[in-house]
Amino acid sequence: MLALKQSGMMKTALENLWPGLEVELRIIKTTGDKITDVPLAKVGGKGLFVKEIEDALLDGSVDLAVHSMKDVPAILPGGLEIGAVPERADPRDALIIREGSNISDLPQGAVIGTSSLRRAAQMSRIRGDFRIRTLRGNLETRLRKLEEGQYDAIVLAAAGLCRMGWQDRITLNLDPFEFIPAIGQGALGIEVRSGDERIERILAPLNHRESAIAAQAERSLLTELQGGCQVPIAGHARIAQSTVELLGLVASLDGREVFRVAGTAPAENAVELGKRVAAELLAAGAGRILEDVYKTVIQPGK
Numbered sequence: 001m002l003a004l005k006q007s008g009m010m011k012t013a014l015e016n017l018w019p020g021l022e023v024e025l026r027i028i029k030t031t032g033d034k035i036t037d038v039p040l041a042k043v044g045g046k047g048l049f050v051k052e053i054e055d056a057l058l059d060g061s062v063d064l065a066v067h068s069m070k071d072v073p074a075i076l077p078g079g080l081e082i083g084a085v086p087e088r089a090d091p092r093d094a095l096i097i098r099e100g101s102n103i104s105d106l107p108q109g110a111v112i113g114t115s116s117l118r119r120a121a122q123m124s125r126i127r128g129d130f131r132i133r134t135l136r137g138n139l140e141t142r143l144r145k146l147e148e149g150q151y152d153a154i155v156l157a158a159a160g161l162c163r164m165g166w167q168d169r170i171t172l173n174l175d176p177f178e179f180i181p182a183i184g185q186g187a188l189g190i191e192v193r194s195g196d197e198r199i200e201r202i203l204a205p206l207n208h209r210e211s212a213i214a215a216q217a218e219r220s221l222l223t224e225l226q227g228g229c230q231v232p233i234a235g236h237a238r239i240a241q242s243t244v245e246l247l248g249l250v251a252s253l254d255g256r257e258v259f260r261v262a263g264t265a266p267a268e269n270a271v272e273l274g275k276r277v278a279a280e281l282l283a284a285g286a287g288r289i290l291e292d293v294y295k296t297v298i299q300p301g302k
Contacts, residue, residue, distance in 0.1 A: 001138050002160050003027075006188055007066045009163070010086070010206070017205050026062055028053050050191075054080060057191060063199050065191040069184030069215055070157070074223040076191070083192035083200055085215050087208035089159035091186035091236060093119060093179055097153040097171040098146055103127070106152055113142065113151035117232045117253060117293070122179050123155065125255030139164060159186040180234035180249045180260075183218040187211055210239040213270045217246045220274025225250070225281065231293055235277075237270070244270045248277040250286035253293065259286040 004027065011023040030052045049071040056062045058079055069085070076082070100106060103126065112123050113135030120132040135142055135154055139161065146154050158173055190206065192199045214237040227233040234249040244267050251258045261280040265273035 001140060002164060003066075003068075005163055006068070010066045010188070010190065013086070013206060014202065018202060021202070026056075028056055028062075054191065057193055063192070063196070064203070067189045067191060068157075068160075069187040069189040069219075070182040072184065072189050072191070072219075074183075074219055074227070079194050080191055081194045082189045082215075083196075084190045084203040084207040085212040086188050086190070086206050088187040088211035088214065090162060090173070091181045092158045092176050093174045093181055093185075094156050094158040094161060094170040095153055095172040095174060096143070096146060096156060096169055098149065098151070101171060103172070106130075110152035111150075113145065113154040116155070116182070118180075118182060118234050118251070119155045121232045121251035121253055121255040121258075122234070122249075123255070124253075125251065125258060126179075128255075139166070143169060157181075157185055176236045177247060180236050180247060183222045183233065183235045184215050187215050189215070213237075213239055213244055213267050217244050217270040217274045220271040221246065221248050221278045222274075224275050224278030225286070225290065227290065231290065233290075235274075239267060242267050244273060246270075246273050246277050248274075248281055250281050250289055252289050253296075257289060259284045259289070 004025070007025050011025055014023050015021055030049045050067055050073070053065045054077055057065055058077065064083065095103070097106065108129050110130055112130045112132050114120055114123065114132065115134060115136050123130055123132060133151065135145065135151065137145070139156065142154055142156065145151060158170060161167055161170055190203055192203065217237040218235040221235045222233060225233055232251045232253065235246065237244055237246040243264050245262070245264050247260065247262045249258060249260050259281050261277050261284065263273055263277045
């Protein structure tokens with residue numbers, strides 16, 4: 001539902017930009033969409049929400065693909081690239097509490113729902129008594145499970161809720177410098193075939209410079225850490241005038257060990273900044289945590 005909403009937004013934007021252009025939406029189910037009863041980390045692999053779509057791009061079945069940038073692997077298949085990053089929506093994580101208005105209102109041993117190891121680790125760090133339980137399904141399904149009492153609170157991306165018009169369901173938006181979002185969260189990435197000049201020309205007006213630079217910095221961090229969206233890695237970049245600021249995080253699954261590194265660089269050096277922050281995280285000891293996660297959670301060979 002959210003994917004269709006986001007694709008529809010881009011269809012409308014393109015047709016408004018280019019009178020006479022007709023954009024057809026094609027729905028493609030991905031592995032991540034089909035597997036809803038298993039934690040994503042247990043499924044393993046990168047690109048769970050994009051692979052089948054990328055295959056369609058490569059074989060020419062579709063001309064462009066609209067992704068939530070946080071679902072896009074750090075390294076794209078040969079022949080594909082990100083053609084545009086529209087202006088980013090709210091990058092924050094949102095806490096939806098069934099009863100109460102703040103984290104302090106949650107009972108001892110409260111059950112928190114999330115499908116993200118990153119969110120699980122950071123919630124555990126906030127309160128060690130929280131019981132983290134897997135939450136899968138589309139946004140509507142996740143909110144329904146909360147209402148049914150299966151969870152005391154759930155953590156979702158604020159951007160998705162806002163795009164669906166459900167921002168009134170948010171109890172609390174979490175500070176992105178304290179509870180660091182996923183790489184690319186809140187941003188959309190429009191993927192295209194490399195060298196397709198016609199599509200690149202059509203997409204050019206949609207690209208938002210600051211959002212694209214922030215995404216570059218965050219994705220460079222992810223690339224250097226060799227992580228996917230199901231690993232407890234977080235990164236948040238923002239542009240202040242001509243400078244990009246990047247905060248990176250790697251956390252243990254229980255939230256007891258957290259490595260945070262911040263850095264700044266000129267906007268044109270966003271990729272180098274991501275590499276530098278990643279190197280500092282690894283030098284501080286984050287590599288050991290990532291190694292443990294891959295051994296104990298992510299399926300070998302995936």
